[in-house]
Amino acid sequence: MVELELQRKRWQRIAADAVVLFAREEELPELRERLQREIPAAVAALDSGDFTGAAKKVVLAYTNGAIAAPRVLLVGVGSGEKLELETLRRAAAVAAKRAGGMKLSHLLIPVTTSPVLQSEEWLTAVLEGAVLSQYRFDKYITQPPENNGLVRRITVAVESAEQQRRWQPVVDFVRTLCEGVFLTRDLANAPPNEIYPETLAERARAAGKEAGFRVRVLSKAQIERLGMGGLLGVNRGSARPPVFIIMEYWGTERSVAPIVLVGKGITFDTGGISLKPAAGMSEMKSDMHGAASVIGTLYVAARLRLPINLVGLVPATENMPSGSAMVPGDILRFLNGKTAEIDNTDAEGRLILADALAYAERYSPQAVIDLATLTGACVVALGNVASGLFGNHRELLERIKRAAERTHEYVWELPLYEEYAELIKSDVADVKNSGGRNAGAITAALFLKHFIGDYPWAHLDIAGTAIAPKETDYMPKGGTGVGVRLLVELLRNWEPLPPQDAAKS
Ligand code: BES
Ligand code: MN
Ligand code: ZN
Numbered sequence: 001m002v003e004l005e006l007q008r009k010r011w012q013r014i015a016a017d018a019v020v021l022f023a024r025e026e027e028l029p030e031l032r033e034r035l036q037r038e039i040p041a042a043v044a045a046l047d048s049g050d051f052t053g054a055a056k057k058v059v060l061a062y063t064n065g066a067i068a069a070p071r072v073l074l075v076g077v078g079s080g081e082k083l084e085l086e087t088l089r090r091a092a093a094v095a096a097k098r099a100g101g102m103k104l105s106h107l108l109i110p111v112t113t114s115p116v117l118q119s120e121e122w123l124t125a126v127l128e129g130a131v132l133s134q135y136r137f138d139k140y141i142t143q144p145p146e147n148n149g150l151v152r153r154i155t156v157a158v159e160s161a162e163q164q165r166r167w168q169p170v171v172d173f174v175r176t177l178c179e180g181v182f183l184t185r186d187l188a189n190a191p192p193n194e195i196y197p198e199t200l201a202e203r204a205r206a207a208g209k210e211a212g213f214r215v216r217v218l219s220k221a222q223i224e225r226l227g228m229g230g231l232l233g234v235n236r237g238s239a240r241p242p243v244f245i246i247m248e249y250w251g252t253e254r255s256v257a258p259i260v261l262v263g264k265g266i267t268f269d270t271g272g273i274s275l276k277p278a279a280g281m282s283e284m285k286s287d288m289h290g291a292a293s294v295i296g297t298l299y300v301a302a303r304l305r306l307p308i309n310l311v312g313l314v315p316a317t318e319n320m321p322s323g324s325a326m327v328p329g330d331i332l333r334f335l336n337g338k339t340a341e342i343d344n345t346d347a348e349g350r351l352i353l354a355d356a357l358a359y360a361e362r363y364s365p366q367a368v369i370d371l372a373t374l375t376g377a378c379v380v381a382l383g384n385v386a387s388g389l390f391g392n393h394r395e396l397l398e399r400i401k402r403a404a405e406r407t408h409e410y411v412w413e414l415p416l417y418e419e420y421a422e423l424i425k426s427d428v429a430d431v432k433n434s435g436g437r438n439a440g441a442i443t444a445a446l447f448l449k450h451f452i453g454d455y456p457w458a459h460l461d462i463a464g465t466a467i468a469p470k471e472t473d474y475m476p477k478g479g480t481g482v483g484v485r486l487l488v489e490l491l492r493n494w495e496p497l498p499p500q501d502a503a504k505s
Pocket of ligand 3: 266269287346348349373374
């Protein structure tokens with residue numbers, strides 16, 4: 001990852017490849033004055049009319065020896081009363097990419113001289129955008145170009161000890177957060193012959209060791225003894241055994257009930273006997289993005305020493321067709337004793353989540369949040385912009401929505417009206433695993449609702465937001481890392497939830 005550092009030194013003396021100055025349209029006169037004083041050669045960038053301050057406008061100018069850095073990148077962040085955090089992320093991302101493209105590997109961001117970077121959350125957004133844009137999954141490319149067009153180092157410059165006390169925590173936070181997002185992206189992008197249940201568990205173990213959380217991995221025999229019929233049913237067609245990964249971070253007294261995160265860990269989804277079409281099937285290597293987001297979030301929460309107790313549960317298996325695979329018509333029995341008729345073996349995510357949601361009850365959790373690339377129907381409804389949000393606890397859902405607005409990891413709530421339950425009624429079991437095409441994201445969530453315990457619950461269908469069809473400002477094509485920033489934002493400010501009769505919502 002980009003090396004992110006803070007230096008207490010006059011920014012004019014730091015010999016980076018370019019100094020990056022952010023400005024709004026209204027601030028051009030002020031910027032001109034400042035440049036006139038400190039980097040006179042760069043004034044031409046304004047007087048020529050090239051730099052307007054419009055959002056994502058980036059103009060390169062030379063400093064002609066006025067400061068140690070030979071170049072300055074002027075970056076526009078638009079106009080208007082309220083400066084949106086997302087505008088800053090995107091502008092910083094565009095600037096960092098432009099710099100990378102010009103093989104500028106060291107960028108300098110002077111904080112205290114910028115009229116824009118005046119609050120912790122603004123600098124957070126700028127650094128997030130810059131760092132997150134500098135991601136590439138290229139470990140399998142045998143001869144990556146010498147300088148791969150990535151920025152290697154970003155230096156935030158401050159000038160006093162007092163300023164350092166204020167801005168150092170911001171730099172440290174963003175570094176840890178982005179490492180978590182990169183970990184999640186790497187796991188999601190890794191090919192299915194690298195990441196399968198056992199290796200996913202190894203990665204969780206390594207993350208736990210580095211960040212400081214406990215990891216236990218239940219073997220197939222243990223999963224059998226527990227009676228996780230959903231996880232075992234989906235696993236039946238696979239040559240690789242399933243795992244159930246349990247991650248525990250105890251950041252406060254043990255008596256405080258934990259928040260439990262559950263992540264769908266289908267390391268490859270062929271659809272099983274209800275086989276998917278060949279076109280685009282390789283995307284289904286990322287069908288464990290929910291699991292990856294949970295691992296990434298645990299990693300960040302533990303590294304930040306958040307004062308909460310947090311548990312991550314990941315049921316993991318491939319979904320394969322074979323002579324031993326589960327078939328339509330099978331009836332599975334889950335950890336909580338309920339049964340489901342298999343209508344479509346491609347609706348496998350809900351089957352493994354069912355066991356994990358039932359298992360979560362053992363923790364008497366404050367709240368349970370699951371993340372899953374669950375339905376194509378959610379992609380049809382919300383595209384690649386917002387995740388589907390469902391749940392049974394008003395305050396929990398509202399908190400997630402607020403965190404989503406702030407992080408721009410958008411969510412949109414969909415209803416769990418009982419009328420939809422009709423679609424997944426079975427004649428022969430407690431519930432059916434597919435309700436057909438209509439309201440597919442909702443029926444999937446209603447299926448999950450059968451298996452939750454007596455706890456506040458939220459479900460995020462990230463099928464559309466986890467896998468980006470093309471690169472955008474700070475999102476690479478492929479695994480996006482969605483969920484990590486959202487959950488960290490939620491958990492960072494966590495307060496006990498007010499009671500709510502779960503039945504009411
Ligand atoms: N993993 C898929 C959902 C998915 C689709 C994720 C596209 C990301 C992008 C899931 O297991 C699935 O196959 N769902 C089926 C359910 C149906 C059979 C009821 C679907 O959405 O088609
Ligand atoms: Mn499927
Ligand atoms: Zn799936």
